[in-house]
Amino acid sequence: MPEHDHLSRQEWDVVVVGGGNAALCAAIEAAEAGCRVLILEGAPAPYRGGNSRHTRNFRCMHQGPLSVLTDSYGEDEYFDDLMLVTKGETDEELARLAIRSSEDCLPWMEAHGVRFQPSLSGTLSLSRTNAFFLGGGKALVNAYYNTAADLGVSVAYEAQVTHVEVNDGRFEAVQAEIAGAPCRIRGRSVILASGGFQADIDWLARAWGPSARNFLIRGTPYNRGVVLNDMLEQGAESVGDPTQCHAVAIDGRAPKFDGGIVTRLDCVPFSIVVNREAERFYDEGEDVWPKRYAIWGRLVAAQPDQVAYSIIDSKSIDLFMPSVFKPDQADTIEELAEKLELPPDRLTETVTRFNAACGEGTFYPTELDALATQGITPAKTNWARPISEPPFYGYVLRPGVTFTYLGLKVDSTARVSGAQGRYDNVWAAGEIMAGSILGQGYLAGFGMTIGTVFGRIAGQEAAAHVN
Structure with a gap:
């Protein structure tokens, strides 16, 4: 196979494992x-593009208006927002590095072909904190591939890396299968940007228990953690918890893999959420959705x-971004319960x-309004209005895993740490090392920040x- 021979015959300066934003x-x-x-x-x-295909925006620090971003952040x-969602489970040095560097990244992204648009209505007050990609993540990925091609970067698709050859702390080559044909590719350095392990359902089940087999994987089916596992087996230092991940509540009718952003449901703050026994189990109005959507996957799990x-x-059906699937609809709660296969009386x-339990007060859909229940x-604690005006609507929610947080430990230069200290010529970026900063929880747009900065x-x- 000529392409495969051509790749094997030469020694590359930099081999990048992965093809998403960080890579x-x-x-x-x-x-x-x-x-x-x-x-x-x-x-x-x-x-191509891993989970970056499914992204919408980039969370960015800025001192004043910047591109499509308003005001300042x-x-x-930004760090306080991160501490709130991670409950302090973060490496402060790396987190602040990502935050501070994000301000320079936005103009760099624009200079390399990424276009931004003002935030859409229904995305809950992100115009100050998050810059939205014109055309979404797929447009960003395509822009970067075009830029890479102009710079002479070579790309091999269907290139599954099976082993990273590291000897005495030094990278020498990767073993891969390209379109099913084995090959060995030598390089003077390697950057590992191949994501988490969420598409390996057996690994998820080992970490979480058998319930993980019911999870939906909203991200790419190609992130199976092969490179991560290979490095950990060779003594690379790990960071993060295998049971922590970016998991959101998504439409239960979504496909097993690759449903992406359109399967996310943003209705929770304006609803009540019940389990199979028709009982509520958590405060649906705890905070604005961008700070809270990522806990609901775990709650549903x-x-x-x-x-x-x-x-x-x-009265609430038009207050959030619609899902790709229509909700079940009925004129009475009993009839809705039957459609959802819930006990109608309960x-x-x-x-x-x-x-x-709903009290008096003024309802503000885009900010915390303290319209709370009593007793x-x-x-x-917010947006608590009676569910009283027919027709009534219901969505089925299931946990949708975007990416896992178990990863490789890196320093502030993105160099990977091993049992004997830092590797000489091995770096990591993106979801494969994001667990350093995201110990738990998630902040909208922050995965793209980590990937861009550390990439x-x-x-x-x-x-x-x-050089």
Whole structure:
């Protein structure tokens, strides 16, 4: 196979394992520094880009209006937002590095072909903190591949790396299968940007228990953690918890893999959420959705059969971004319960009890309004309005895993740490090392921040090593 021979015959300056945002940022930086770069993307070309294909935005620090971002979003506020969702489970040095560097990244992204648009209505007040990609993540990925091609970066698709050869702390080659044919590719440095292990259901089940087999994987089916596992087996230091992940509540009718952003449901703050027994189990109005959507996957995962149901009435149905699937609809709560296969008497009782607990106040859908329930557990602390105006709507919720947080430990230069200290010429970026910063929880747009910042650092550092 000629392409495979051509790749094996030469020694590359920088081999990049992975083909998503972090990998592309690394490849572009290394190529701009004059390196001969090869990207090994495990997916076929139409599915290139990993989870980056499904992203929408980038969370960015800025001192004043910047591109499409309004007002300002300073380092300390950004860090406080991160501490809130991670409950302090973060490496502060790396977190602040990602936050501070994000401000320079946005103009760099624009200079490399990424276009931004003002945030859409229904995305819950992100115009100050998050820059939205025009055309979504797929447009960003395509822009970066075009830029990489212009810089002479080589790309191999369907290139599944099976082993990273590291001897005495030094990378020598990767073993891979390209379109099913085995080959060995030598390089002077390697950047590992191949994502988490969420598409390996057996690994998820070992970490979480058998309930994980009911999870849906909203991200790419190609992130099976092969490179991560290979490095850990060779003594690379790990960071993060295998049971922590970016898991959101998604539409229960979504496909097993690759449903992406369109399967996410943003209705929770304006609904009540019940389990299979038609009982509420958590405060649906705890905080604005961008800070809280990522806890709901875990909450639903803890319910019987890993399923829950969001119940809404007609006054709230237009307050959130619609899902790709229409909700079940009925004129009475009893009829809705039957459609959702919930016990009708129990759901009616839960709704009646909730409605009776709703107090007086002014409803503000886009900000915390302290419109709270009184005298029921769990309380709903914001946006608590009676579910009383037919027709009534229901969505089935299941946990949708985006990426896992177990990863490789890196320093502030993105270099990977091993049992004997730092590897000489091995760097990592993106989801494969994000667990350093995301110990738990998630902040909208922050995965792209980590990938962009550490991808760029890894590319610069690998190039400096080679040169």
